[in-house]
Amino acid sequence: xxxxxxxxxxxxxxxxFAVAMFGFGFALVPxxxxxxxxxxxxxxxxxxxxxxxxVDTSRWITVELDANTRGLPWSFAPRQRSVRVHPxxxxxxxxxxxxxxxxxxxxxxxxxxxxRIAAGYFRKMECFCFQKQxxxxxxxxxxxxxxxxxxxxxxxxxxxxxxxxxxELNGATPKPAGNGVSG
Amino acid sequence: MSTxxxxxxxxxxxxxxxxxxxxxxxxxxxxxxxxxxxxxxxxAMFLTGGVMALVIRAELFQPGLQVVNPDFFNQMTTxxxxxxxxxxxxxxxxxxxNWQIPMMIGAPDMAFPRLNNWSFWLLPPAALxxxxxxxxxxxxxxxxxxxxxPLTVQxxxxxxxxxFAVHILGMSxxxxxxxxxxxxxxxxxxxxxxxxxxxxxxxxxxxxYLLLAAMPxxxxxxxxxxxxxxxxxxxxxxxxxxxxxxxQHIFWFFGHPExxxxxxxxxxxxSQVIPAFSRKPLFGYTxxxxxxxxxxxxxxxxWAHHMxxxxxxxxxxxxxxxxxxxxxxxxxxxxxxxVATMWKGSLSFETPMLFAIGFLFLFTIGGFTGLVLxxxxxxxxxxxxxxxxxxxxxxxxxxxxxxxxxxVYFWIPKWTGRMYDETLGKWHFWLSFIFFNMAxxxxxxxxxAGMPRRIPDYALQFADxxxxxxxxxxGFGLAQLLFLYVVVKCIRSGEQAxxxxxxxxxxxxxxxxxxxxxxxxxxxxxxxx
Ligand SMILES: [Cu+2]
Numbered sequence: 150x151x152x153x154x155x156x157x158x159x160x161x162x163x164x165x166f167a168v169a170m171f172g173f174g175f176a177l178v179p180x181x182x183x184x185x186x187x188x189x190x191x192x193x194x195x196x197x198x199x200x201x202x203x204v205d206t207s208r209w210i211t212v213e214l215d216a217n218t219r220g221l222p223w224s225f226a227p228r229q230r231s232v233r234v235h236p237x238x239x240x241x242x243x244x245x246x247x248x249x250x251x252x253x254x255x256x257x258x259x260x261x262x263x264x265r266i267a268a269g270y271f272r273k274m275e276c277f278c279f280q281k282q283x284x285x286x287x288x289x290x291x292x293x294x295x296x297x298x299x300x301x302x303x304x305x306x307x308x309x310x311x312x313x314x315x316x317e318l319n320g321a322t323p324k325p326a327g328n329g330v331s332g
Numbered sequence: 333m334s335t336x337x338x339x340x341x342x343x344x345x346x347x348x349x350x351x352x353x354x355x356x357x358x359x360x361x362x363x364x365x366x367x368x369x370x371x372x373x374x375x376a377m378f379l380t381g382g383v384m385a386l387v388i389r390a391e392l393f394q395p396g397l398q399v400v401n402p403d404f405f406n407q408m409t410t411x412x413x414x415x416x417x418x419x420x421x422x423x424x425x426x427x428x429x430n431w432q433i434p435m436m437i438g439a440p441d442m443a444f445p446r447l448n449n450w451s452f453w454l455l456p457p458a459a460l461x462x463x464x465x466x467x468x469x470x471x472x473x474x475x476x477x478x479x480x481x482p483l484t485v486q487x488x489x490x491x492x493x494x495x496f497a498v499h500i501l502g503m504s505x506x507x508x509x510x511x512x513x514x515x516x517x518x519x520x521x522x523x524x525x526x527x528x529x530x531x532x533x534x535x536x537x538x539x540x541y542l543l544l545a546a547m548p549x550x551x552x553x554x555x556x557x558x559x560x561x562x563x564x565x566x567x568x569x570x571x572x573x574x575x576x577x578x579x580q581h582i583f584w585f586f587g588h589p590e591x592x593x594x595x596x597x598x599x600x601x602x603s604q605v606i607p608a609f610s611r612k613p614l615f616g617y618t619x620x621x622x623x624x625x626x627x628x629x630x631x632x633x634x635w636a637h638h639m640x641x642x643x644x645x646x647x648x649x650x651x652x653x654x655x656x657x658x659x660x661x662x663x664x665x666x667x668x669x670x671v672a673t674m675w676k677g678s679l680s681f682e683t684p685m686l687f688a689i690g691f692l693f694l695f696t697i698g699g700f701t702g703l704v705l706x707x708x709x710x711x712x713x714x715x716x717x718x719x720x721x722x723x724x725x726x727x728x729x730x731x732x733x734x735x736x737x738x739x740v741y742f743w744i745p746k747w748t749g750r751m752y753d754e755t756l757g758k759w760h761f762w763l764s765f766i767f768f769n770m771a772x773x774x775x776x777x778x779x780x781a782g783m784p785r786r787i788p789d790y791a792l793q794f795a796d797x798x799x800x801x802x803x804x805x806x807g808f809g810l811a812q813l814l815f816l817y818v819v820v821k822c823i824r825s826g827e828q829a830x831x832x833x834x835x836x837x838x839x840x841x842x843x844x845x846x847x848x849x850x851x852x853x854x855x856x857x858x859x860x861x
Contacts, residue, residue: 152519155518159443159517166544166545167506167547170549171548173552174550174552174553177582181578181581316569
C-alpha cells in the first residue's frame with residue numbers, strides 16, 4: 150500500500166531530523182567554547198600573550214592573593230598574602246600546595262577575580278591553573294604565577310583580588326556534605 | 333505502526349472490535365480514545381500542578397514562614413513548573429490534535445496509530461516519576477523548572493527522577509510530533525491542499541516541527557547534567573573547565589521555542605473559535621499561516637533574552653533585544669486578524685467565544701509585558717522578579733489555558749454528542765477571568781517594586797498585594813472544579829447536540845459527521861472542493 154510506505158519514509162526523515170537535533174544540542178558545547186575563545190569571554194585558564202606595554206610607575210595596584218579548596222584534602226595557600234605592583238610590570242608570585250591524604254589525587258584550580266571587572270585586565274603568562282595538578286600522597290609543590298596587570302585597568306580600581314579554588318578532577322563531582330544522596 | 337489504516341471488513345459496527353474497560357484504553361489505537369486520554373491526563377496534571385501552586389500561594393499569603401519550609405517551597409515551584417508545562421498544557425493540545433486533526437482533514441485516523449498509543453502511555457510513568465520524587469530522600473528537584481546548574485549538579489536523587497521524567501516526556505512529544513506531521517502531510521482528503529487546511533491544523537504542523545527541533549536539544553541538555561552528576565563529565569562543572577552559563581544557552585535554545593510550542597496550538601484553537609462565533613471566515617488566512625511560520629522561525633534566534641544578566645557582551649544584548657522585539661510584528665498580525673474577523677461579524681457570546689475574547693485581551697497584555705522584558709535595561713531591573721511571573725502566567729494561563737477551555741467548550745458537543753450547560757459555562761468563564769486577574773495582575777506591581785520570585789518569604793511592604801494574589805489564586809483553583817462539574821454533567825446528562833452544534837462552524841467535523849463523532853470516521857475520505 151503506497152500510503153503506508155509514503156508514511157514510513159516521512160517517519161524515517163523526521164526521526165533522522167530529531168536525532169540530528171539531539172546531536173546539535175551537544176554540538177552547541179564546542180560552538181560555545183569557540184565563541185568564548187574568539188570573543189575572549191570566560192578565558193581565565195588560558196595563557197595570555199605577553200603584551201609590550203609601558204610600566205605605569207605613577208600607579209600602585211594591590212593584588213591580594215587568596216586560595217581555597219573544595220572537596221579535596223589539600224593544603225593550599227599563597228606564599229605571601231598580597232603584593233604591590235605597577236600596572237604593566239611583570240610579577241611572579243608563588244602558591245604552595247600539599248596533598249594531605251594517603252592517596253594520589255588530581256585537581257584543577259579555577260581562578261576568579263574581585264572586582265569582577267578586573268578579570269579582563271589581569272593577564273596571566275604562566276599559571277598552575279592552566280593544567281591539572283597531580284600530587285602523590287604527602288607531596289608538596291611550589292607553583293608560580295606570572296602575570297601583568299594591564300595599564301588599561303580602570304582608574305578607580307586600586308585593589309584586585311586573585312582567588313583560586315582547587316577542585317578534584319578524578320571524575321567525582323564536588324558535593325556539599327549531607328546532600329549527596331545520589332553518590 | 334503495524335496498520336497505517338484500519339481495514340475493517342465491517343467497519344460500521346462500532347463496538348465489535350475493541351475490548352472494553354481498562355484494556356480498551358491500554359491497547360487502543362483509535363485517535364479519539366487517545367485524544368480523550370490525553371485530555372483527561374492533562375486535566376489530572378493540571379489539578380496536581382494547581383494544588384502545588386496553591387501551596388506556594390498559601391505560603392505567600394502572609395510574610396514570614398507559616399505553611400511549609402523553604403526547601404519544600406522550592407520543590408513546589410520546581411514541580412509546579414515542570415508539571416504544568418510538560419504534564420498539563422502540552423498534553424492538552426496534543427489531545428486536541430488527536431481528536432481534531434483526522435476529523436478536520438478527512439482522514440480515518442492518525443498516520444501511526446500504534447505509535448500514537450505509545451506516545452500517550454509514556455506520559456503516566458513520567459508523571460509518576462515527578463510526583464514520587466517528592467518522597468525520596470532529599471525530596472524532589474528544587475532548582476526551578478529551568479534546572480540550572482550548579483544546583484542541579486549537586487542535588488539528591490529527586491533530580492535524577494526529574495531528569496528521567498523530562499527524557500520520557502520529551503520522547504513522547506517527539507513521537508507525537510512525527511505522527512502529527514505525517515498525518516497532516518500525507519493523509520489529507522483529496523482536494524484539501526495545504527492552504528485549505530483549517531488553521532488549527534496549520535498551527536499544529538508548525539508546532540510539531542518546533543517540537544521536533546527543540547525537544548531533542550532539551551533531552552541533550554538534561555543528559556549532560558546527568559553525566560555531570562554521575563559519569564565524571566564537566567559540561568557545566570567549573571572544576572573541569574565546564575561552564576554553568578553554557579547550560580543556560582542550551583536550555584533556552586529549547587526554552588524559547590517551547591513558549592511557542594505552547595502558544596501556537598492555542599492560536600490555532602482561537603482561529604477556529606472566533607470565526608465560528610463571528611459567522612465570518614477568518615480574516616487574512618494566508619497572512620495567519622505566514623505569521624505563524626515566522627514566529628516559529630524567529631523563536632530560534634532570541635533565546636538569550638532570558639540571560640541578559642549573565643554578563644554577555646553589549647552587542648549580543650542588542651541583537652537579542654532587536655530580534656525579540658521583531659516577534660511582536662507577526663504576533664501583532666495575528667491579533668489584528670482576529671479583531672478584524674470579529675469586525676462587523678454577527679457576534680454571539682457563548683462560552684467558547686467568551687474564553688476566546690478573554691484570551692485576546694489577556695494574551696495581548698502578556699505579549700506587551702514580554703516586549704517590556706525584551707528591553708535590556710528594563711529586564712536587568714526586572715529579571716527574576718514577580719513581573720516576570722506575571723508576564724508568563726498571562727501568556728501560559730490566560731493565553732494557552734483559556735484557549736484550551738475555549739476548545740473544550742467548542743468541541744465537546746462533537747466529542748460527546750451532548751451540549752454543556754451554557755449558564756454554568758459562563759460562570760466558569762467569569763470566575764476564571766476575574767480570579768485570574770486578581771491573582772496575577774497585582775504581581776506586576778510586586779515585581780516593579782522589586783519582589784524576587786522563588787522565595788518563600790518577602791518584605792512587609794509586599795504584604796497586601798500578596799494577600800490579594802493568594803485569594804485570587806484560590807478562587808481560580810476552585811473555579812476549575814466547576815469546570816470539572818460542567819464537563820461531567822455534559823457527558824452524563826447534557827442535552828442532545830446537533831451535528832452542526834454551532835451555526836458558524838464550517839470545518840469537516842461539523843459539516844460531514846454526526847454528533848457524537850462515530851468511533852471510526854472518514855474511512856472513505858470526503859471530497860473537498
Ligand atoms: Cu523567550
